[in-house]
Amino acid sequence: MDTIITFLDAMFAPYPDTPRLAEAKAELRAMMEDAYADAISAGKTHNEAVGQVITDFGNLEELAxxxxxxxxxxxxxxxPNITAPHSAGTWGPPVVTLPEAQALAEAKRTTARTLGNGVALLVLAAAPLFALTGTAGDAGLLPMTRDEASLIGLPLTLVLVAAGVLILVRRSRAFVSVRHLLTGRFTQDPIVSAWxxxxxxxxxxxxSRALATAVGLWIISAIPLVSTGILSEMPGHRNYSSLGAALTLVLVALGLWIFLPTNWxxxxxxxxAEEGRPADAPEGWRSADDVIGVIASAYWPLTIIIYLVWSFTLDAWQTSWVVxxxxxVLFGGIAAVVSTTAQMRRSRGH
Structure with a gap:
């Protein structure tokens, strides 16, 4: 019950301690305690019961x-300054509030299908080009040359890319008020994390059901590409590898279109709960993303220098791409080590 009481105190903290609000707070506490008792009686664990109470009574404006x-x-x-989020200290970012968290969740929920559409279009963008070039020319399925097919397929690909980008840009407008939560510029709050x-x-x-379906589609997405590749190598068969690649992209895009809307x-x-500054972080704490960002700011310019020096001085353009x-792969390993180290330190701190 301590968590519920702390949660209730946090809900009323931004408002003045007037007799009417104090009375309403007592009423709400009784309601929350009854809801907690009912949840326990229904067989829920303590954490589940607390989570349900926080979910059901988490928005004071709706209950007002x-x-x-x-x-x-x-x-x-x-x-003025009544609803300003409280600070985590003189140096840390502000503590996330429950209304902010609920606003983030609502923005993700209402734009979940939009995200699926945009990402699916971007993945699917090259499919028309592959399909047309894979069925024209030597393939003999379309009465046109591969160059003619490219002239048709390339604009279609660009249109799909533009549509996908436009959809994602328009979706980003829903997160203007909670941008700091997406970038991790906040301090975690135990109550918000529980919610x-x-x-x-x-x-x-x-x-889980959508993920299982998507994973199944992603697994079988290799079949068209592998099958057409093997078929193209057989004597007497034409090259349908591009068509197989198009079918693979369709299956991958379909999996993303099914899964992403359910992942909000x-x-x-x-x-x-995983981004942002932990509530008990010491002064000077930096997130793993911040550390990775500092490394990346030097790593990738150095990579470009190595690539250009190798290519120009040794005239190795045909092999320098391996950089x-x-x-x-190396940067992925570095990022994984930094993230794992940060998680281990956080676990030891707890």
Whole structure:
């Protein structure tokens, strides 16, 4: 119950301690305690019961009309600095509040399908070009040359890319007020983290089913590419590898289109409970992303220098491209080590 009481105190903290608000706070506490007892009686664990109470009673503005305190809430919000988030200290970012977390979750929920559409279009963009060039010319399925097919397929690809980018840009407008939560510029709050865990648990069923379907599609997506590649190598068969690549992209895009719209709750949990500054972090703490960003700011310019020096001085343009996959794999390893080290330090701190 301590978590619920702390949560209740945090809900009313931004507002003045008037007799009416104090009375409403007592009423709400009784309601929350009853809801907690009912959840325990229904067989839920302590954490599940607390999470349910926080979810059901997490927005004071929604409860204000029933409690009869809507005028007081509106009046307090109109006053300067009443709703400003409290600071984590003289140096740390502000602590995330539950209304901010709920705004982030709502933005992700309402734009989840938009995200799936945009990403699927970007993945699918090259499919028309591959399909047309793979069925024209020597393939003999379309009465046109490969160059003619490219002239048709390339504009279609660019249109799909432009459409996907436009969709994602328009989606980003929904996150203007919570941009700091997406970039990790906040301090975690235990109550908000508990609420985020509950939110993810409530929506894990549809997400798991969608993920299973998507993984199945991603696994079988290799079949068209491999099959057409093998078929093209057989005597008497034409090259249909490009067509196989197009079918592979379709299956990958379909998997993303199915999965991403169901991932909004898990994504919200990840942003609120795994990103940002831990509440008990010492002064001077930096996130793993910050450290990786500092490394990247020097790593990639150095990689470019190595690539250009190698290419120009040794005239090795045909082989110097290997710098990029090697650099990518190496940087991925560095990022993994930094993230793992940060998690181990956080675990020891707890």
């Amino acid at each position: 009309p029933a409690l009869g305190i809507l005028p007081e809430i509106r009046e307090s919000q109109a006053a 985020a865990v509950r939110l993810r648990m409530e929506h894990e069923g549809p997400r 709750a898990a994504s919200t949990h990840s942003a609120l 990029w996959p090697v650099a990518g």
